[in-house]
Every structure is written in structure tokens, then in C-alpha cells.
Amino acid sequence: MTQPLILHYAPDSASLVIRIVLEELGLPHDLRLVDRTKGDLDRPAYRALHPLGLIPALETPEGAMFETAAILLWLSDRHPEAGLAPAPSAPDRGDFLKWLFFTSTNLHPALLQLFYPERTAGPEAVPALLPLARARVGTCLDALETAAAAKPGWLTPDRPTLLGFYLGMLIRWLASFPPEDQAHVDPRSYPALHAVIAAAERRAAAQRIAQDEGLGPLPFTLSA
Numbered sequence: 001m002t003q004p005l006i007l008h009y010a011p012d013s014a015s016l017v018i019r020i021v022l023e024e025l026g027l028p029h030d031l032r033l034v035d036r037t038k039g040d041l042d043r044p045a046y047r048a049l050h051p052l053g054l055i056p057a058l059e060t061p062e063g064a065m066f067e068t069a070a071i072l073l074w075l076s077d078r079h080p081e082a083g084l085a086p087a088p089s090a091p092d093r094g095d096f097l098k099w100l101f102f103t104s105t106n107l108h109p110a111l112l113q114l115f116y117p118e119r120t121a122g123p124e125a126v127p128a129l130l131p132l133a134r135a136r137v138g139t140c141l142d143a144l145e146t147a148a149a150a151k152p153g154w155l156t157p158d159r160p161t162l163l164g165f166y167l168g169m170l171i172r173w174l175a176s177f178p179p180e181d182q183a184h185v186d187p188r189s190y191p192a193l194h195a196v197i198a199a200a201e202r203r204a205a206a207q208r209i210a211q212d213e214g215l216g217p218l219p220f221t222l223s224a
């Protein structure tokens with residue numbers, strides 16, 4: 001019997017997009033809640049799955065996976081029929097990979113610097129780091145908005161895509177901050193991305209997981 005996939009998750013963390021994609025693909029899996037307040041991330045058993053003790057981690061029959069983008073790509077490559085990403089031989093595979101890695105190595109870390117500046121540079125550097133991280137987020141979103149405005153097949157409101165779900169989660173976090181907070185982003189200020197994530201959040205899979213995690217009916221845009 002094949003071992004099931006096991007996702008180590010916490011509500012409204014980076015595991016959200018993995019849960020949505022597992023649901024979108026209809027893949028059976030078990031969930032293990034990681035309780036950060038109880039030190040679960042530092043337990044040797046969890047560190048054996050993820051060397052840095054971060055969420056998400058996915059146990060697969062072939063070993064543990066970590067890094068959100070790697071897990072997403074691994075899942076979609078095994079289920080090409082779902083069309084969540086261009087196939088390895090597709091002409092637009094290179095563009096898709098480029099923007100997936102752009103998101104995971106530039107936008108996602110800039111958000112973490114913005115949300116947890118003291119972890120990056122210590123408490124005394126927070127006032128200097130915050131505007132830099134905010135500017136970096138803006139630069140990344142501007143570039144992604146330009147990419148989305150060209151309506152590529154891998155970032156379109158017309159059908160679900162890995163990047164649409166991933167960006168929906170990241171933009172959700174920015175939109176969750178009150179407007180007066182430095183970290184706040186109004187998703188409507190990026191119309192092409194807004195259209196993509198608004199379509200993504202309407203998917204039945206996204207709705208089911210959002211309901212399970214208590215994220216409200218518009219989990220990505222937070223307002224119509």
C-alpha cells in the first residue's frame with residue numbers, strides 16, 4: 001500500500017497554498033498541526049523533516065519535501081492533467097519557472113522581513129529595515145503586475161494556476177494589515193494580480209480550505 005502524503009501545517013501560514021493545491025488536485029493526505037507556541041518547530045523529529053524548522057513540510061513516499069515552491073512544483077509535475085503549471089516541455093515553462101522562483105526567492109522573503117524585521121537584523125535595525133523591505137515588496141509586486149497584465153496561461157483569471165494560489169496567499173498576508181500599517185497592501189492597487197487572485201479564491205478548493213482555517217469568504221483579496 002502506498003504511504004499517504006502527510007502535510008505539516010499551521011492555519012494561515014505558508015502551508016495554506018499547499019493545502020489548497022492538494023485539495024485542487026483531489027490528493028488524499030493526512031494533516032499534522034504544528035503548534036509553534038509549544039516549540040514543535042524545534043523538535044528533532046520536525047527538524048529531521050525540515051532543517052530550518054519552518055512550515056510547510058510534506059512527507060511523501062520518496063522522502064520529506066520542504067520549500068513552498070518546490071512542493072507546489074513537485075505536486076503539479078505529478079499531476080499535469082490538472083494544468084496548474086505548464087508542462088516541462090511547454091514553450092512557456094521557462095517563463096513560468098522564472099516567475100515562480102522570482103516569487104519564492106524575492107517576494108516571499110521580503111514579506112518575512114517586513115513581518116518579522118527583528119528576526120532578520122535584530123531589534124535595533126527594525127526602523128531601517130522596514131522601509132527597505134516594504135520597497136522590495138512593492139518592486140516585486142510591480143514586476144508581477146506587469147507579468148500578469150500580459151495574461152500568460154500560468155497567471156490568468158481564466159483558470160487556476162500554482163502561481164495564482166501562491167500569490168493569493170502572499171497578498172492575503174499584506175492585505176491583512178490595517179491600512180495605516182507600513183506592511184499594508186491594497187490588492188486593488190494591482191488590478192491584473194487582483195483579477196487572478198479573485199478568481200483563485202472563488203475556486204471550491206480554496207473556499208473549502210479557507211473555511212477550514214477560518215479565513216473568511218474572500219481569503220485572498222479580503223474585500224470584493
Ligand SMILES: N[C@@H](CCC(=O)N[C@@H](CS)C(=O)NCC(=O)O)C(=O)O
Binds near residue numbers: 012041055068
Ligand atoms: N522559504 C520557506 C519559508 C517558510 C516560512 O517562512 N514559513 C513560516 C510560516 S509562514 C515559518 O515556519 N515560520 C517559523 C515561525 O513562525 O516561527 C518556504 O517557502 O517554505
